[in-house]
Amino acid sequence: MGRNSVLVAPVTGRCVDLSTVPDEMFSTRAMGDGVAFVYDGDTIVAPCNGEISVVAETNHAVGLTTDDGMELLIHIGVDTVALKGKGFQALVKTGDKVKVGTPLLKVDRKFLDEQGINLITSMVVTNEDELAENKIGQVDRDVVAGKTSVIEYAGTQQPEITKDTGKKTKYQDLCETIIANVGGKSNVIGVTHCVTRLRFKLQDISKANTDVLKKTNGVLQVIQSGGQYQVVVGTHVAEIYKELCEIGGFSAGDEAPAASSAEEKSGNLVSRFLITMTGIFNPLLSMLMASGMIKAVLVLLTVLGVLDKSSGTYTILYGMGDALFYFFPIVVGWSAAKKFGLKEIYGIVIGGVLTYPTLVALSGGEALYTVFTGTIFESQVYTTFLGIPVILPSAGYASSVIPAILIVFFASVLYKFFQTHLPTMLRNFFTPFLTLLITMPIGFLVIGPIAIILQGILTALISFVIGINTGLAGLLIGTFWTILVLFGLHMPVIMMFQLNIVTQGYDNINPLIFAGALANMGACLGVYLRTKDSSERQDILVPSFVSAFFGISEPALYGVLIPRRKLLATTLLSAGVGGMIAGFGGATLWNMSTSGPLGLPGFINPAGIDGGFISLCIGAVAAFVLATIAGFVFGGSKDETTLQLGEK
Incomplete structure (x- = not known):
């Protein structure tokens, strides 16, 4: 002692x-x-x-x-x-x-x-x-x-037992356990260390027994990041590393720096975008899961007749489940601010402005006039800023994601500029004042309208493709629907099939995206069958599967697909195949109902089950099976877009 x-x-x-x-x-x-x-x-x-x-x-x-x-x-x-x-x-x-x-x-x-x-x-x-x-x-x-x-x-100072005594070294058992559970010596391409971690480059990461390592005495955590399999062992890592190299016969390299934001600056534009999105949405995943599950349970209770939508219980539960999604720009703004090196309060305020009720309500009032008349960019103007027309989405920015992220990024650039160039005594007041004063007008006048213009282009494109061939439209719309949701560009399309129901009594667009929920479910199932990470199974995959069943795609999108680029692409394509089958078969939405498999009754022809309904079911099953296979093949581990956890 x-x-x-x-x-x-x-x-x-x-x-x-x-x-x-x-x-x-x-x-x-x-x-x-x-x-x-x-x-x-x-x-x-x-x-x-x-x-x-x-x-x-x-x-x-x-x-x-x-x-x-x-x-x-x-x-x-x-x-x-x-x-x-x-x-x-x-x-x-x-x-x-x-x-x-x-x-x-x-x-x-x-x-x-x-x-x-x-x-x-x-x-x-x-x-x-x-x-x-x-x-x-x-x-x-x-x-x-x-x-x-x-x-x-x-303290309890214990003298180190060395090999000279003929007994085991201090960390020999730990090193042997680590080597065995990273797949053996032959599976190790190389190993370095940093302040607290052993950083392995493995031949086949699926051979590693992560669950066993996490329970090993002396191992604090196991993290897969930056193409490395990292075993966190604490500040005595240098001693452990030395023994590990001796026992495993590995070449001792230099101390390796921790993964940094340089990873985000490499690769193509799509890879960098996915890395950034992963970094922004990872902190939100647990609450996305919780909110999605609440909404899913609420849908089930109303479908079974347990709850009435007019009851106070329903209203409170719905508010609990929907608040995160309704005020999504606020939480996205908070997380994006952290990602871009901006103080979180800036992101929160920017998101709050985008969802401010009075501003959201402007687009529901009487239009002042119309701009770009006669073009696909035709938009109604509901208000102005310094005499400049402000183009707003028909449903406001509450359901958008990308505008909030881009506006926060712009604010981070301004913030760093003012912090660098303003005198120290003026920064506390003038940096936030000028940052907000410049950011939000630019956001409403430039960044937001760019997203709205993209919406107009997509709406026109969808109408054009449907006019040519419904099956081809199903392949394109079914494939890219999740991406439209990701960018917050899906609302005009939703309004299109809602308007069709009102004016025509039926709609041929909605069936083209029905298979998307089944594809998300299949991807979750495939990853569940492949992964050895029990915590991911319980905390992400099961809630994402259930949420997708009820038509809530965000948990699967942000928690399962985006961190796995190949799985994201194949799942989207699986949904497109399902949409194509539904389109060629003439699937039709006759009555608006809930999203996901529970919404199937809305596609039944009032005259009885027809070929369109059968093709919708076949397409959904095809999407589910293809995505399940893709999840099993590509879902073993996350890409290098996975965030660095813990040590910063």
Whole structure:
């Protein structure tokens, strides 16, 4: 048993609970228990006596080991690794002996503030299981660097057993377990390490036993990202890496930097777009699943007659399930702001403006006049800004996604410009004032109308293709319908088949997209059968499947398809094949009903089941089977678009 020891604050500021850190690896305590700090200074000092065990290549993190066996990691900020060391200066190096109060790292606060970086700093004990005692002090209080105690512990220094004694090395069991469960030595192309992770490049990633590794003592987390299979082992990674290379016969390479935003700058335009979309929607997935499930259950209850749509219960439940989708630009704006290095409040406000009830209601009033009359771009103008006509979508921007993302991106460019060029004393007021004042008019006058023009082009194209051949239209519309939903360009098409029902009593467009829900369901099932990730099965695939059954595509789109580009393409094509079969068979919508398989009764001819209804069912089954096969073939692992989790 080691002597009782304390860790003091490494900065002067506010000590806060670790759960407040906007980084899952720390907030969930996957790296270990500890505390976090919010502060105004620029220097991080040693919280204890010890030896520097690791300094991140990007200088944003440092690890220490005390004489009594405690291992500590201090990690500065969120997403700081993407800066590749800019704004950080290491004042120590690996192997240095330090005492309480020794300066470890220095930050260029002016530069980092200009980049919109959140500098909340985590301090965690990474080998808590090896300590006799570890007690976290009171949080939500002011602390002084080098003086205020924040963690008390009792160390248990255990001498390392070396090979010279004829016994196992300290990490031999762990290394052998890791090698066996990444598919064996022959499956390893190469291995490097960073501050806390072993980074494997594998021949066949499907051979890895992720579930076993996650349960292995000494493994904190397993992450697949950037084409690498990453095993998080903590700050003693260098020692483990050395033994791993000796046991596995791997060539020891240089320390590898963590994946950064450079991945997003490589590849073609489509790949970069999908990477960006994944980064924006990943933080929203859990709530998308929850909202989708609530709406799905509500549909089932109303179809079975358990709930009446006029009841208060229905209204409250519907609000719970639909709020995220109705105010989607707000949450998308928040997430996009984080992605583009903009303070989140800017994204929230931008999304709020786009969904502001008075502005949304403008498009439902009487038009002032019409612009682009006689062309496919013909649009009604409901209001003006400084005398310039403002073109608004018929349903407002509440159901859109891309306009919000583009407007937030534009705001991030303005924000960084003002933070760089305005005098420091003027930034707090004039940066948000000018950013918002310029962004929203440009959004309403330029960025939003571009999306509306694209809607007009698509509507005209759809009408043209349907006029030529309904089967061909089914292939095109069925394939690209999910993409239209993704871009928020689907509303004009929905209005087209709603208008057809009212004016003609039937519609031939809606049947062309019916197979899309079945294709999404099939993709989820295929991935479920292929993947070994039990958490993805339970948390993403099952809810996405159920939501797709009820015609709610967002969970499957954002959680399953976008992170897998090949599966996205093949699932869309599967839906197109289903639409083509329905189109050639003359499938018709006779009565508006719910989306997904439960909406089948709406396609039954009042005169009885006909060839059109049969072709719709055949197309749906074909889409489901094809997408299931695609999910099994391409759903084993996510692409390199998968977000880097945890260590930033």
